[in-house]
Amino acid sequence: MPFRIISQPIQPAALLHPQAGACATFEGWVRNHNEGQAVDSLEYEAFAELAEKEGERVLAEARERFDLLAVEAVHRVGHLQIGDLAVWVGVAAAHRGPAFDACRYIIDELKARVPIWKREHYASGETTWINCATRGDFADKTPPTAS
Amino acid sequence: MKTYQIRYFAILREQRGLAHETRPSAAPDAQALYQELQDEYGFTLPVDRLRAAINGEFAAWPAPLADGDEIVFIPPVAGG
Numbered sequence: 407m408p409f410r411i412i413s414q415p416i417q418p419a420a421l422l423h424p425q426a427g428a429c430a431t432f433e434g435w436v437r438n439h440n441e442g443q444a445v446d447s448l449e450y451e452a453f454a455e456l457a458e459k460e461g462e463r464v465l466a467e468a469r470e471r472f473d474l475l476a477v478e479a480v481h482r483v484g485h486l487q488i489g490d491l492a493v494w495v496g497v498a499a500a501h502r503g504p505a506f507d508a509c510r511y512i513i514d515e516l517k518a519r520v521p522i523w524k525r526e527h528y529a530s531g532e533t534t535w536i537n538c539a540t541r542g543d544f545a546d547k548t549p550p551t552a553s
Numbered sequence: 554m555k556t557y558q559i560r561y562f563a564i565l566r567e568q569r570g571l572a573h574e575t576r577p578s579a580a581p582d583a584q585a586l587y588q589e590l591q592d593e594y595g596f597t598l599p600v601d602r603l604r605a606a607i608n609g610e611f612a613a614w615p616a617p618l619a620d621g622d623e624i625v626f627i628p629p630v631a632g633g
Contacts, residue, residue, distance in 0.1 A: 523631050
């Protein structure tokens, strides 16, 4: 399964391939601030069946668009602390160009399309489901990143 | 009257207080069903900020429904 939703800590996969001269990876980490608020932790939730299907489609699109030898991605769910790895994307290709381009394409599409949600926990004790506000300027912004 | 399986995630699960319910309804599609649920439970997200998934796959609004379908209303996503 090249795209998986898991609840355990992510172990970045090996993408070794004898024809590969380039490997590009992206790690999305939980950071301690967002939109000016101090963040204590993040909770991720997924509609796993559809998230894995849609994630697979993103990886298939990347394989069609870019000349790749290996591709894999994983997103973690559950309650994560500052510094934890939330999402990992890895691609291997003969050359660096397609490796970088595909890595960027995959993380951008995963963030835009895959049914995964995050709730921020603030130092104040309050929580917010990111991107689900219905009033204020927050509602129309693109979701903040864990990167 | 049909019977639908509804699953809730994230902010909708929180506002409904449930992750899953079996609901009889006369709503012919997911859009009408959401309006019905919103009237009853006060969901804050307007339908135009959601996507619908029926039986595990995205469906375009208004997303017609058949008896026994499983519906998931998908709030704005925020992975990464």
